[in-house]
Amino acid sequence: NKSMKKLWIHDVIHAGINSKIWKIMRLSVLILSLSLFQLWADSGYAQQTKLSMNLDNARVVDVLDEIENQSDYYFLFNQKLVDVDRKVNLDTKETSIDNVLVDLFAGTDVRHQVSDHLIILTTERQAQSQMMDLQAPARSQADIEVTGRVIDENGEGLPTASVSVRGTNIGVVTDLEGNYRITVDESAVLVFSFMGYMQVEEQVAGRTVINVSLEPEATELGEVVVTGYQTLSKERVTGSFETMTADVIQQRPTNNFISRLDGLASGVTINEGKVEVRGRSTILGNANPLYVVDGFPLASSTLTVNPEDIESITILKDAAASSIWGVRASNGVIVVTTKKGSKQGTRVEFSAFLELGENADLDERKWMSTADEIDLFQEYWEKGWYKGIRGEIGLNYPFTLQEEANIYLLGYAPNGETWTPEEYNAYMDELKTKDLPSQWEEHMLQRSVRQTYNFSVSGGGEHNSIYGSMVYNSNQPISQGNHDNRMILNLRDEFRVNDRFVFHAGVNASMRNNTKNGYWPSATEKIKPYEELVDDAGTPIQYYKRFSSWSSKEREALPGNYPYTFSYLDEKNNRDRMQERIDLRTQFGLGIKIIEGLHFDSKFQYEVGSDNEDEFKTMDLPSQRIRINDFYLPDVYDEDSVALGYQIPVGTEYNYWRREYFAWDWRNTLNFDRTWNEHQVSVFAGTETRRHATEGLRSRLYGYDKQSTTYMPVSELAYRSGDVVGWNKNTYNSGEMSDIWNTDIREVSFFTNAGYTFRSKYSLTGSYRVDQKNLFGSDPRFRYKPLWS
Secondary structure, three states, X not given: OHHHHHHHHHHHXXXXXXXXXXHHOOHHHHHHHHHHOOOOOOOHHHHHOEEEEXXXXXXXXXXXXXXXXXXXXXXXXXXXXXXXXXXXXXXXXXXXXXXXXXXXXXXXXXXXXXXXXXXXXXXXXXXXXXXXXXXXXXXXXXXXEEEEEEEOOOOOEOOOXXXXXXXXXXXXXXXXXXXEEEEEOOOOEEEEEOOOEOOEEEXXXXXXXXXXXXXXXXXXXXXXXXXXXXXXXXXXXXXXXXXEXXXXXXXXXXXXXXXXXXXXXXXXXXXXXXXXXXXXXXXXXXXXXXXXXXXXXXOOOHHXXXXXXXXXXXXXXXXXXXXXXXXXXXXXXXEEEEOOOOOOOOEEEEEEEEEEOOOOOHHHHOOOOHHHHHHHXXXXXXXXXXXXXXXXXXXXXXXXXXXXXXXXXXXXXXXXXXXXXXXXXXXXXXXXXXXXHHHHHXXXXXXXXXXXXXXXXXXXXXXXXXXEEEEEEEEEOOEOOEEEEEEEEEEEEEEEOOOOEEEEEEEEEEEEEEEEOOOOHHHHHHOOOOOOXXXXXXXXXXXXXXXXXXXXXXXXXXXXXXXXXXXXXXXXXXXXXXXXXXXXXXXEEEEEEEEOOEEEEEEEEEEEEEEEEEEEEXXXXXXXXXXXXXXXXXXXXXXXXXXXXXXXXXXXXXXEEEEEEEEEEEEEEEEEEEEEOOEEEEEEEEEEEEEEEEEEEXXXXXXXXXXXXXXXXXXXXXXXXXXXXXXXXXXXXXXXXXXXXXXXXXEEEXXXXXXXXXXXXXXXXXXXXXEEEHHXXXXXXXXXXXXXX
């Protein structure tokens, strides 16, 4: 059919990203096919056909179009080698096609060949190099003839695909229907390859018929945009987007793929793990973008995604994304596509990554030296700017070591002790030799270490492809006492029943443990540089941080009181806070090819997860025993003449958080995509039902015993209303001791995306979406608000 052939070639000439280009534009291989299949040029008709044209300042491609219109010929060429945008002037009358082409490409290295009604344009250098590289040597033991067909992912034949014998220069190419014939040794391995597709190897093993299906390479994604719902050619996307492939993403081996985006995409900023697409869109509301993984919004954390499994990431940046994903896309959309199995046979990969951070160096903060800070405060004190010292002593305020020294020098100490100037100067000289930063680096900080071990396996056959991976991450941050590890298991399977039915299934499981017992380096900003952590013997130094040393020692002397001293090192060593999280995500899908160009897809995703966090504040924790001391009143009696004693129960304070969620999403879509002559129509429409529910619990228990799981009951009303008063008249406010919360978001959506393209040049596209959500209220004016672009 001449019209169908002209359309096919017209798409090759004009549609820069049409998939047919990858199949037809391998001119170098096509030349080889002409020689191997003995396609002799038929130039007689080309010389008999006469053309008349008068074109001024026209592109070469326009001249080729005119030749097609006036003849039964069509063209094949590689756009990267033949400059079809070059401007020419052409005036011919009753001139043969041969002579027209000679004039058209005069002064260039472009040559033409004629085969039937096909005119192939190539260059001399290309033809010579390709023919030399693929020239087949003499073969030995070639005693078996193998035939077959090479097809693409849609079951269509791949013309000019390469079929070669591994380790040799023996090879052929497929014809226009994807068929091939080759004579090889019965033990040979055939290599099937095609530009833009993944290579496949097959052991002959005596077989005489070998059919192969090739899968597209991920690099083709650079020409299309994955919106999460569908894959569109980039000229059909009504909005701003940016796509990154696995090669770019994996250049930064971090545990969270969000960190890998920093600096890779314009308009995307990342600050302390928070992502903003084109700036912040809200002051108090949720500013996070919508994360879409394999076509579904992610209800769990981005930490459940293994960065090594990512095939590509597409960022939808502007308001047009809302017409695709609804109001959830108001902060942008980050679409993640993960890897799938292949039909190349089994492939096993293992990778390990180790990152060692620099040793902590607090000197980089450019702080004053201990001596400078002491001198600065002393100048402040001597100028009389420090006032009210007597009142602060009476109120039991805590004082620094330098402030206490000045109080002793002035004779204001409550215990009556007074220092001489010599004693004072000797003490201050000793303080100036102290160096908190160096001790903090040794006892509170550490070299950060991140480890990643990734294992993956992929494979498949004619009807099935599978991909599985497991990754283990261990992260030791800069603070001693903090640590987290994570394991992610991922499995994806695709089963193609035939060329009409395909079934998808996948499961992702993530387990994380996080220990939170350390101090970050910023804690040193509130500590005096002479308050060292340990003495010369390595024993933790105790300080009075809650009240002055004099009043604290008086309270310690009371029967039943605990020490009032505090040590950051003891606090760190006795913290006990742990978080455990488990997330599970499953997907199922069914694709049906109803007729040519019309496909139906039904997909379902279910997510469930739990997040448990426990904190135990034992009596070994300085802050816990100090809190109990504050409200210990052995000599104060209630209305029943009973001593109040310990108003906060002695023992462990147990805080725990429990969070659970589940989410499901069911989507059904129809996709129609057909081409007639110079017209292409694509319509995508669907409906989606979604529910996302969360539930949380927080509680606090006093006097808790881990072994027996018993605790002391207390009055939450008294603890929260200020009825509990300490010895220094301070009141205890516990805040909420328990809380329960839940959310339940349900929504139904209808959406469509349609496009019309004429001559592969002019496109009209649009998207339309309506969301119905229980957050919008019952007024139809708000429930049915459309979003379109």
